Amino acid sequence: MLTSWPDDPAVAVRAYREAMISGDEALALRAARVMEAEKVAPIDVALLDLAIAAHKGDRRAYDGALTRIDGGALRILSPVLRAWGAWDRKQPVEAALDSAGKEPVARRLAEEHRLLLALAGRRMADPSARVLLETVRAPADTRIAAAELMAGRGDEANARGLLTDPLVSSARGKLGRKPDLGFGVSRLFARVGAELVGEGPRPLVIALARTALIADPGNDRARLLMAEALAKDDAWDAAIAALEGVAPDRAFAHRAAVVRIGLLGEAGRPGEALMLAKGLATAKTAGVDDWQVYADQLIAAKRPADAAPWYERVTRADPPLPWAAWLQYGGALDQAGRKDEADAALARAVALGPEEPLALNYLGYARIERGEDVPGSLALLERASKLAPDDASVTDSLGWGYHKAGQTGRALPLVEQAAMAEPANSEIADHLGDIYWALGRHYEARYAWRAAALTADDSEQAALAAKLAR
Template identity: 50%
Template sequence: MLALGLVLAAPATAGATAGTSDLSAYLKARAADAAGRPDLAAASYARVLTASPADPVVAIRAYREALEAGDMALATRAAAVLGKAGVAPADAALLPLADAARQGDTKAASAAIATLAAGPLVVLAPSLYAWVAHAEGRDPEPSLATAAKDPVASRFAAETRTLIAAAPARQPLAIGVSRLLARLASDLAAGEPSPLSIALTQAALRADPRYDGARVLLADALARTKIVDRALAVLDEIDPKGPSAVAAAAERIDILANADRDGEALAAAKNRVDQPGAGAADWQRYADLLLTTGNPAEAATYYQRVIAADGDTGGSWAAWLQYGGALDQAGRWPEAREALEKAVARGPAQPLALNYLGFAQVEHADDIPASIRLLERATRLDPTNASITDSLGWAYHLSGDTARALPLLETAVQAEPTNAEIADHLGDAYWSVGRRYEARYAWRAAVLTAEPSDTARLTAKIANGLPPKARR
């Protein structure tokens, strides 16, 4: 057992050399782990585990890093150490289950399911036993019926019942197990990143290495754990002509964008929209990236394609809102107003559409009374939305009714104290009624979270106040 304190305290003899080497490998493993390099971390932990084959502290780290790196031999080895020490995590039983499923060994699979059923993954047991029964040519219904008392287990059982009904007789156990594990991993993808997601998807692939859908889920789980390069490498393994190719392309773009690798994300998205089979989802994703990276004019052309793809429906209110917003940011206000009016016409009860058109008209000094009516409607529909409250207050202020505006702007700032635009508006309103100290305080608050492009303007306000008749 590798005890860090004992290694550091060992005498400087020939026998201590191995301990020093183990410590070096351990520290390298921790450093690689911190750097998001599970491949290097797993290799180092493998060396440490070889030197300390009974140490559960090393084994649990080796187990997790091995799953992230896809080193299933090391994961199996580490899981065995943890099992012998009686401290194996619940998901360690997934590996023998996956191996048994791949080999079609229903007896070994049943033993692994029994182990899973003793822990938090018990919700999978009825469905897993059902797949075993189906693989053996038995009726799966008695196993599925045991899920009746648990709503989560019942949901998996209902889906399994449908899949088994559509499956060929005695379908290979590997396919059923793989799909079920991936299904749970897909559910977990909506929450916080978890080692369980990685364990489930690796086990799904262990059971059925051809299942690219699990690779997409694995890449997503890795990326959400900030292991981006490994996630991209997993996507590289997916058949570019297979059924998961489109999902893999979309996942790659999302991973790159979320990692702030905008250039690579844009290139990947552009490559996708240039493919013969590209559709509205691809255009939408590319347009969103173009907009967030400062190219609203090009984004507008792709949002327009999304609208055109709706055919006879003429585009949803949300599609027209995005198109109008891109046109507005591109400096094409007359076209933007027309698009935003269509968004409101298609979504007359949508606060976002009402707010965008109302606020944009205010910013362009375009029919402020009509803008106020739009914003009042939006406020009635969503009275707790700070951005809408701010828009209405700002419109009142620009119409000359600052007394009515101030309570709204103050409410909006209290709701979103780090919103620089709202604080900026409140500062302007304070200044216009002679509350100079409070105005500067609001502008100073705005500077703290403002975009760099707004800092100079806000700093000038703090120093000099607003010029006569200035709106901002």
């Protein structure tokens, strides 16, 4: 389309955005020139030229692109970009970093990169850098960049000691990286993109992730960022494709595999997700996170009996995991029909999380469904409702518990409240129909069951059809 309509700014904008998603650098540049000529270029176009210049080591083009950034909305990046340019020329970087002035975001980025530049220039010892990063609670992306630099010069111990969050599996792959201009630019763009991905404008986040990859194609963290940004727009296939370039022997490979499993599930490809999860869980290097992911996929595949032993492995982790692990284990046992074992596991979850409404709700609901210890079960459900008064599922459980205990009049307003809060919840609608029927309100019961049938899965449809037929 851009070839057919080379001067059309609307076509150029769309071509540019699609090129940034797919990584078609040539198309992005063509579209950028059209947008600039028509004066409709977005603020991130200058980042594209700068990233290309950084990757090629073209200092003249780098300075030209930086001048354009200085005059735009992304000028908060200028002090750090100018500092990396100075470092590349073996010039002092302090003046550029100090030019951040009092602007808070620019100053924060400058201070983070002051440390990275000190590491890159070998002006700071790794142990001192590690202590400083831990003391100021530097964000994950800054710690990852510092760890890459430390590992790149052989200090694996301090490098891996920095990586305490699940973003990167530091023990499972290569981490080291030698610094260059592209490294600094890429880590800055990925750092800002990670800050914005939760709430910021998605096209800008995608542009930051793509230009981070252009500046340094080895920045696997930027691929994860790209996948996360695309997933926010439900672009599952594009997000999966973004992860394909993650190097299998590098430290981000494991995290990318876990993210890919989730994306495959969302994309309606459960078979692939389950197969990949099984591979992680059964590998020699498998750990708690891998067992958890595989068990979750087995539950999604409606195989609770197969999921239970994997959840049980999770509960035996060292150090011990909290109440949620036991809740999932108990839930799998319950769905598999192993009620006594489920009760023990759910009771353990409540013991570990006595103020956790999900644990209280599940144990109380499971027991009252079996008619066991009705007063004690109601007490658990009442406690859960008090802790989570706005949770429709908890409200429904309490109402259903009253109904099972013979207090149907007391149950009705609670289940009605839950149904209004979550009208597409088939279980709540089914409960509401049963309660209406018990109270002699048969027309309303049938309407509630028909509503339930709209969203119920195949295993529930037969029971609903039988109720309607009768």
